[in-house]
Amino acid sequence: MPARSGAEFLAGLRDGREVWLDGERVADVTTHPLLGRCAHTVAGLYDLQHDAALGPKLTYPSPTSGDPVGLSFIEPRSRDDLVRRREMFKAWADYSGGMLGRSPDYMNTILAGCAMAAAYFARGSAAYAERIVAYYEWFRERDLCATHTFGTFRPNRVRSEAQQEDPTVPLHIVGESAEGLVVSGARNMATLGPFADEMLVFPAPMKLQAGDADRYALAFAVPMATPGMRLLCRESFDLGRPTADHPLASRYEEMDCVVIFHEVVVPWERVFLKGDTELCNGLFRQTHAFDHGIHQFLVKDWAKAEFILGVASLVAEAIGRTEVPTYQQMLGEIVDAVETLRAYVLAAEAEAIQDAAGYCVPNPSILSTGRNYLRRLYPRLIEILQIIGSSGLMATPTAADMANPALAADVEKYYQSATLMGRDRVRLFRLAWDLACSSFGGREVLYERFFAGDPATLLANRFLTYDRRAAVARVQDLLARSDGTARPSVGAHATTDGARR
Ligand SMILES: Cc1cc2nc3c(=O)[nH]c(=O)nc-3n(C[C@H](O)[C@H](O)[C@H](O)COP(=O)(O)OP(=O)(O)OC[C@H]3O[C@@H](n4cnc5c(N)ncnc54)[C@H](O)[C@@H]3O)c2cc1C
DSSP: OOOHHHHHHHHTTTTTOEEEEEEEEEEEETTTTHHHHHHHHHHHHHTTTTTTTHHHHHHETTTTTSEEEGGGGOOOOSHHHHHHHHHHHHHHHHHHHTTTTTTTTHHHHHHHHHTHHHHHHHOOOHHHHHHHHHHHHHHHTTTTOOOEEOEEEEESSOSSSSTSSSSSSSOOOEOSSSSSEEEEEEEEOOGGGGGEEEEEOOSSOOOOOTOOOOGEEEEEEEETOOOTEEEEEOSSSSOOOOOOTTTTTTHHOOOOEEEEEEEEEEGGEEEESOOOOHHHHHHHHHHSSSHHOOOOOOOOHHHHHHHHHHHHHHHHTTTGGGGGGGHHHHHHHHHHHHHHHHHHHHHHHTOOOOOSOOOEEEEHHHHHHHHHHHHHHHHHHHHHHHHHHHGGTTTTOOHHHHHHHHHHHHHHHTOOEEEEEEEEHHHHHHHHHHHHHHHHHHHHHHHHHHSSSHHHHHHHHHHSOOOOOOHHHHHHHHHHTTTOOOOOSOOOOOSSOOOOO
């Protein structure tokens, strides 16, 4: 089946899945008042694949069927493939201003990365390697959408899974049957869960479980409508209000869920790793599967920074703040964020490496540094938007206020700015408010801090795993020369050829 349309995507979501929101089971996520609008936003991404001008740039011929399939599924063999894939990422990310953090291309790319790392799965069993490749191809040909959960659910955050007071809370293996592996317990989090076709449960890329029992070591996939698997949504930030009132939440509420498994049977052909802690821990450390995912989200980060720059520029211009050097400097910080993210992406592609199987991987070391960048900077970008918008972000009447003839003239007159009349200023400032002040905006800050993993551990890992030998040797060389004469040392630069994070 070629790349899907939005209507085909939406039809796939009506499958009896068990999604709970605010104490009620959701009958149909595509029509639910607080979930349905995002389902249709995601459907719009699939429709772009059929756009006459854009479609050919978002797809490539399937290696098995020849049909056009999504470019995020490609197994890159060259830099040119990476560039094509990045252009596809950018087109999808621009569609939502980067607000859909878990657009389907993220997991498509990681799944392709797992298939490219089949040799790693084969270390556990030849069957695992065959299954992951078969699953990837099956998934690609159907153009499916996955949610994922890499993080285990640990009530006590300093204890491992096995050391929890109730060690059956984190997802674990309960037993085996002829049909498959039986699992119970909880996983955290599954963003996009209500809008996915498949749930991918993989080991955390960075959380070691040393000393844990192997029953927590797992990698598998199940369809969303699997009996015994339920998704508990957090409160929705799409309140069902007019799009003019909540311009972002009404479109991009991708939803975060806790996933609970009650003796779920995972068919054997969908079990990719099992019961081997060491192998699970190494999956995203010793392969490049996750690196391909970082390539995707760095492009999303870039698009998001551009979107913030657009909003902040318009707000500043509307109230005359672009004339003031202090605000110009803050806007310059956002410009630098955009350009830094663009530079990470382009540099990682320019210094791409070839993996052992001959696939082309954006430079892992550059990706790892880029991965940490927006995590630290995003709160500052939002702070800048708050400072520029200031109390104007609260002078934001609703669509109902503006529709009321008793108020309309007042809004038009008294809410005007230096360059915009009242209605237009309010429309712009409600967008800025949804980005910088609303529940949706607060979730974006939390998301950007954590979605790529615990930022503190990631930074520490940069130091621990980075090849610093050349840098250290140069300093030692200087120290060793008692006369202090400057002389260049040999092998004088730190590696950039894919040092692990
Ligand atoms: C909005 C949102 C959406 C998400 N979506 C997904 C998803 O779709 N799929 C998925 O798999 N995951 C998802 N995640 C989870 C994300 O991967 C995790 O939040 C991330 O891995 C960090 O783990 P944690 O939240 O358990 O934080 P923790 O690991 O508990 O860290 C919390 C804080 O404690 C600090 N800390 C931790 N350990 C120590 C220590 N030993 N010493 C000192 N400080 C320490 C950390 O540095 C950090 O600042 C999402 C998270 C958010 C917030």
